[in-house]
Structure formats: C-alpha cells, structure tokens
Amino acid sequence: MTQILQRTVLFADLRGSTSLYETLGNAEATTVVTQSVALVGRIVGNAGGVVVKTLGDGLMAVFENPAAAVIAADEMHESMDRITPLSTTTRAADTRAPVLRLQVGIAQGEVIEMSGDCFGDAVNVAARLLDHAGDNEILATVSVVSSQPDGVRARFRSLDRVQLRGRVEPVHVFLLEGRRFSDTAATAYGELQSSPVEPEGIRLICLDQNRVFAGPSLPVVLGRSPQVTYCIDDSRVSRSHARIDWHGGAFQLTDLSFNGTYVRFSGGSEIVSLRRGTCTLHGSGTLGLGASLSDPTAPHVRFEVMRFSDTMPQAPEDLAFR
Numbered sequence: 069m070t071q072i073l074q075r076t077v078l079f080a081d082l083r084g085s086t087s088l089y090e091t092l093g094n095a096e097a098t099t100v101v102t103q104s105v106a107l108v109g110r111i112v113g114n115a116g117g118v119v120v121k122t123l124g125d126g127l128m129a130v131f132e133n134p135a136a137a138v139i140a141a142d143e144m145h146e147s148m149d150r151i152t153p154l155s156t157t158t159r160a161a162d163t164r165a166p167v168l169r170l171q172v173g174i175a176q177g178e179v180i181e182m183s184g185d186c187f188g189d190a191v192n193v194a195a196r197l198l199d200h201a202g203d204n205e206i207l208a209t210v211s212v213v214s215s216q217p218d219g220v221r222a223r224f225r226s227l228d229r230v231q232l233r234g235r236v237e238p239v240h241v242f243l244l245e246g247r248r249f250s251d252t253a254a255t256a257y258g259e260l261q262s263s264p265v266e267p268e269g270i271r272l273i274c275l276d277q278n279r280v281f282a283g284p285s286l287p288v289v290l291g292r293s294p295q296v297t298y299c300i301d302d303s304r305v306s307r308s309h310a311r312i313d314w315h316g317g318a319f320q321l322t323d324l325s326f327n328g329t330y331v332r333f334s335g336g337s338e339i340v341s342l343r344r345g346t347c348t349l350h351g352s353g354t355l356g357l358g359a360s361l362s363d364p365t366a367p368h369v370r371f372e373v374m375r376f377s378d379t380m381p382q383a384p385e386d387l388a389f390r
Contacts (some may be wrong), residue, residue, distance in 0.1 A: 071181045074214060076137040076174060077194040078117065080108050080144060081126035083203070083297065084168045098228055101125060104168055108144050115140035119362040120186050128195075130186055134176050134208075134215040138244065141172045141206045148204075173197025174208040176215070181257065193239055196232035200308055202322040202346055206244040209210045213242045231307045244317075270312060270319050270349065274300055281312070288312040290306065291324075291358065302367040304358030310342075312349070319349040319373060329364040330356035330366075 082104055088097040111118045117131040117140055131137040165212045175197065177190030197207040213224045223245055229238035255334060269282030272290075277298065281288045289296040293307035300309070306325035313320045323329040323342035331340040333353035339361050340347055352372040359366035 069182075072221035073179055073181060074177070075179045075184065075186070075190065076131040076134045076176045077179065077348060078112070078129045078131065078137045078141065079123075079126065079173045079189045079198055080123065080129070081123075081143075081171045081198050082108075082168045083125070084141055086124050088168065096118040100168070101388055104148065107147055108170070111140050111143045111189050115143065120184070128186070128191070133258060134174070134212040135217065135220070136297065137174050138206075138216060138220060140208065141174060141244070144170055144172065145204060145206070159328040169203045171198050171204070172206040172213050173201060174206070174210040176209060191325045192235065193232060196235065197241065198341070199233055200241065200311075202324070202344060208242050208244065210240040210242065216321075225287075225313075227287055227311065228289065228297065229295055230289065231291075231295045235309070238293075241312075259313045268314075268319070271372040271374055272298055274298075274368070275374075280376075286312070286314045290355075298369075300357060300367050300369065302358065306358070306388075308313075309357050310355070320346055321349050321355070322346045328360075329358075330360050332356075 079287045082101065085097065085101050086341055088100055091097075092100065105125065105127060109122070111117050112127070113129070116136045117129045120128045120130055129137075129140075131140070148168060169317040173194045173196070175190045175194035177188065177193075179186045179188040179190055193209060197209075201207050207227075208224065213313055216224070224242040225245055227241045227243055230241045231238045269280045270288070271278070272288070273284045279298070281297075287297055289308055289311050290298045290300060290305075291307050291309040292300060292302065292305040296308055304327055306327065309323075310326040310329045311324060313322070319327065319340070321331065323344055323346075329340065329342045331347060331349070331353060332338070333351055339356075341360070349371060350373055352370070354361060355369045355371060356363075356366045357369065361368060
C-alpha cells in the first residue's frame, strides 16, 4: 500500500569502521559495528521512530514529529560517546582502539511510503546532509529546527544556505551544538546573539579575494558553488568544501569534501590532512582545497587569525590585507 505522509527523516552514519577493522580484526570490529548500529536502532524505537532500513554502517529512520527525531539524535551521540571498543591485545596495554564517529542528518517533509521503504525530497535532503556533517555532528533543516521547543531551538546555529549534491535549490542548514545536560553556552537560532567573549576575526586570501570574517558573518563555507560564502573556482574543490566556525573561543576548520582539506601553519613544514575531520586554526598559514599543499598547482587559501580590534571599524569585506 502506498501512502503520502508528513514525516521527519533521519539518516545516521557511523564513520571510523575502517580503522576498527585494521586495529581489532574482522571478527571483533564486525561485532562492534553491528552492536553500535543495533544500539542506534533501539534509540530510534525508544523515541517513537521507525527504522526503515539499515545501510551498512548506518540506518534510515522516520518519525512522526521533528522533536522526537532530535531527541533520538541527541541520545545517539551520548550513547556513542560511551562506546570505547578495546581489542584483546590492546586491553592488556590499556590503549584505546579508534572510536566510531556518528553523523546525523534530519529533514522534514512529505514522504511516500511504499513496500516498507520511503521516498521523497525529505529523504534525499536528509541523506545529503551527511555529506556536510563533520565528526559527531547533527545537521537539520530549518523546518526541523523551527518545530523544536525554545530550549532545544536555542542550541541550533545557522550554517546558512548549503548546496546539496544533486539538488538545484540550496537548503538552509543548522548545526546542533552542545549536549542536553551540559553547561555549554547555547548558540542562537537564526541570527547569532552577542557573546560575552569578544570574538576574533579571520582573514582569507585567494587570488583577488581578500576578506575578513567576524561575528555575524560566521560561519564561513568555502567551496566551488556560487552559493557558498567564499567561492573558489577549481574542479578539485567540492561545492561545499570546508567550513570555518567560531567555537569555544577558537576558529575551527571542518572538512566537508570528497578530496580533503590540507593545512600548513606559517613557520612550519608539516601538512595537516583533514578527511571529514576538524582542526583549530591559529596564527596564520595556508589551506589546500582538494589537493595537498605539496602540489604547487593545488587551489589554496591563505588565512590569518586576527584580534577583533583589528577588524574594526571597517566592514569585514572592505578590509585590505596589511
């Protein structure tokens, strides 16, 4: 029987299983991954959702309301935080094996239920959000966020409109920050509210683009799409390639791409390779997008972390590099 229903769709994906198989071996790693996916499935059921299907290292689920989906996603992350698989050999040395990381995408809308599966734009959007989620992140669309209670809604931060793979129109995406019972300062839904800690600015330079971003102009999304904040026209650069956030008193760079993001800090020769990972930006240096900085043809962006007083009183986009 085919039904057209309003549903909230959740995709959850475990990453890091390859390292588990290398460290723990096939048998133990399979057990850890299987038990982790089963745990995520139980959380879906406990929150009132239904698991539509499992997808290797993850699953797809539907909920009747967005609040239940966000509660489930929160619980998934808290439960995964407590999983620290140890192999037989590493237990003796008390060395932790690689930990699985969970990415969640949530979208709301009309879905078609047919033969035990679900189809529709909300399904496609929720699945594509996983392409843009960093380690242990929950991304949601504006319709999901606007349906949350005030206390939960205040924990979401706007990442602006993001171009999703295979979709013509960009989607307004939000990042869920903090844990339900932590003292982490909440970020604002929609417009970012002022913070008691004075933020800093970050300057980005690529060819003729010389811009400084601070305060409400953050986060910055770098990529090939004309819709991103900072556009780099190169085929090796993903449409939404990397994101720079102000978080916890520092600038955090998160790779969102297929080809990776590379960082080299000024005064050093080491190149940090990010594959869906995150690192803190400090001082100054160079970002390679889609190819390592050891490749002289790699598209690159110079960055400089600046004190907030250095970015005023001029508008960020009008500042010239000193």
